Amino acid sequence: MKQYCIGVDFGTLSGRAILVDTSNGAILSSAVWEYAHGVMEHSLPCGKPLPAEWALHHPADYLEVLEHTIPRIVKAAKVRAEDVVGIGIDCTASSVLPVTKDGTPLCFLPEYEAEPHAYIHLWKHHAAQQYADRMTETALARGEKWLAAYGGKVSCEGALPKLLQMLEEAPQVYAAAAYWMEATDWLVWQLCGKPTMSSCCAGYKYLYYDGTFPSEDYFSALDSRLAHVIRDKCGLPILPIYSRAGMLTQRMGHRLGLTSATAVAVGMIDAHACLPAAGIAGPGEMVMILGTSACLMACGEHEHSIPGCYAVKDGMLPGYWGYEGGQNSVGDLFAWMLNNFVPASFQQSAGDRHISMHEYLSELAEAKRPGESGLLALDWFNGNRSVLMDSGLTGMILGLTLQTKPEDIYRALAESAAYGARMIIETFRKNGVNVDKLLVTGGISRKNRMMMQIYADVLHMPIRALPSSHGSALGSAIAAAVAAGCYDTVEQSIEHMAVKEDKVYDPDSENSRIYDQLYQLYARLYGHYGKDHCSAMKELIDIKRRV
């Protein structure tokens, strides 16, 4: 008898559900549903304007994803509802919302619908930066040992700075919230009727380190009202990923066309769900997700502190430390260039040949040799996450001449992203986390052959590019298969269900030799501008803020 699992991946603009054969990981059907409210950056649905740097989601959109996609994929795959044995969820994170004791998002209540803080604070809601800074300063002042596990800095994208912002700016919403939940945990609650917290979310987004949250003393030092914040707002049982949160409720089963014999897996962060999908079941292998930004993840057997990277026990795979580094802009670099700096003649030529501008520029850039343009860029157009954790850094292009062409800059941006990845991987290695094998997923891995070759050449490693565009959703389905008992171990489910095919890009030794020299220069500029030998970038931002 065939058994099937569903994985649902909640992204920034839409949700995506897939139905997977648990015996081999084959994806039988899929469906995407766009959020009706999109990302709310300028105003609430009622018209109330939002300040700068805000980014909200509407939780009703998430429920719509479930209702519109799941019945559809079950029908499309022509499987029986009773053969769907598990469902797994992953979300962007920290995308976090206040809910009542019964799990109702506060924004669903009329009295809070005009209250921005009552909605989901999306991962890229950056308005909590000052609260993150305060948390970092307080942690430094108190010598909190967990800080090192979070790269030495509290990220404004985490759950707690956003909660602190709510306390300061909307104390009535703070008071009304029974829980301050990750959207993935809230969705799992909606499915199985039991409120829980994923070990993945707790570890990466709630500073849950080595079995505890930061202490009451720490929170008191931040704000006396926060002393019991964990107990009061985050007091849920923490369940390990790949375990079962519960079974689908009858009510939800009815809404989704599934039976209540469907296991609901503990939720995951979307990026981390890529690990099982890529077939990574232990240390030594890294998965790199290349989309608008980049996420680099690998497991280790022991604890290490890696600058600018997160270290979470059981955060990626049970029994291992999960290490995560990131680059704030990769695909965004190309989007920036395409949106602003592509001449009409290029558009004409690409249009004549019916190819995209990415294909056109890649073709021109691919014809160049490493080093030929004489350009070197720093990929910090949106700050540096790993290994410097510094949002006050900016991009740079050096080596410009009157002969510099658009394709030269395009290639230099691609190379800078690869150098940035090398810097992170070398930092992993230097701090004791092996990276012997590299799997790449995300939009760029499927679309940009030039970029993949550059990564292989810069990193001196074969790059295994995964073809599926369903990486996270497949990871969620794999977790669901474990939760449903289809496999005894996580390793087994990964072995059977992970993406099989890949395309391998082997490094070219001559290119690698040249890139070694260029990378040494990159590393020097990295140190010069990134480690405060030169404060030019910061001073420019200061001037910009003052004028």
Place this chain on the structure above:
Amino acid sequence: MKQYCIGVDFGTLSGRAILVDTSNGAILSSAVWEYAHGVMEHSLPCGKPLPAEWALHHPADYLEVLEHTIPRIVKAAKVRAEDVVGIGIDCTASSVLPVTKDGTPLCFLPEYEAEPHAYIHLWKHHAAQQYADRMTETALARGEKWLAAYGGKVSCEGALPKLLQMLEEAPQVYAAAAYWMEATDWLVWQLCGKPTMSSCCAGYKYLYYDGTFPSEDYFSALDSRLAHVIRDKCGLPILPIYSRAGMLTQRMGHRLGLTSATAVAVGMIDAHACLPAAGIAGPGEMVMILGTSACLMACGEHEHSIPGCYAVKDGMLPGYWGYEGGQNSVGDLFAWMLNNFVPASFQQSAGDRHISMHEYLSELAEAKRPGESGLLALDWFNGNRSVLMDSGLTGMILGLTLQTKPEDIYRALAESAAYGARMIIETFRKNGVNVDKLLVTGGISRKNRMMMQIYADVLHMPIRALPSSHGSALGSAIAAAVAAGCYDTVEQSIEHMAVKEDKVYDPDSENSRIYDQLYQLYARLYGHYGKDHCSAMKELIDIKRRV
């Protein structure tokens, strides 16, 4: 009785002649003639290909300019030939050619027409770089005191490195050349029948310093065959500028429709001819020519050594030291951007409004405040002439973010050019040459209001922008008026004939305050990359050369 003079300015792509009323400098008529052969960079007229970095002119094109423009402007102005009392010439420099003893360019002889070295080596012929380097090294090794007067380096754009290249690469042409002449001196010879050398060319382009050329010992040290190079190839009387080289020959008068009672002034370098046109007759005033590149010139009463700048006695005005600094790319920076990095949407918008892309981008960039973009650029896209004299430097843009727009980069490039000018002016002052008043001429001064305001704000000085597009030609006509005896002194002729009208851009004190901060950052990056603290630019070029 009205008297008239003609000024002819030989540029890179065309020659321009004007007919001027000597009593008031009014330009009565003008004509432009494009060179039939243009700049020969890829092949000779016979089809013979040229190596990289070559740039030649055909001397026949120069004679065509004279024949096509002079009769036309005389006719257009409706003046009598006998009332045209003088003619002056200026040329790009060092644009230099080998000629026979009777003044015939070697390329006119059938046996040399397929010989690249037989043509005019244009100022931007950069293929003699290695010979310039050799001359610098030898001068340094011997402690030649003239080296400091040339910014501490022999420029590959000068006359002698090009001659050395000819000796090495085409010794038969070298042997056949009776003279190695500046085109301006050759043209004066064609007009008056007497071979001479302009003090301006000798001083700025032949290393004629303090009354002598470099010594025979120096030339012997370079190459034993060069010991008598000055006597053998450059042995012409040096005449001061503003003096008379001779009278127009009957034969040439006939060809040009003028009488032989026309005085022919000693030739000038085109840039230096702008000084009298701008009304500068003594120290304290600088003229800045802003075109594709920039030239900054001022006179001083005493000798000073200014890094990266030339110092020539009597080179600009009789009795004074003429100081010249330069920036290799100014208008070229904008051209680079417009040719490569302007999106189709901008072209559409500018087209809809029937304005040029420069106007469109300037409008957008002008709406921004100094410092608002957070960008800082180094204007070294074609190397740095003053004050570093280093062609191995390249451009840089720092502070890039995903929000950076084309108009931000456009403005940052304009600002970088202004910072570069400030660096040169401060270096002039620091070394004893006053700059109290600033006149600006060249294409940018007439077309780009935003740029002029940025210069005023960055430099803390009112900028007087001259409206005429005939600056150099007017300067040649002023020299002709002195040579023809219309005035007793250079000062008088300048006073009467210089451009009168100008547009003044006053600095905005608030903008200047912000630019002071940005300039400090520019100066730091300038020192870091320009003075070998960081060799990143050089190493990138090394890698580029090797791949």
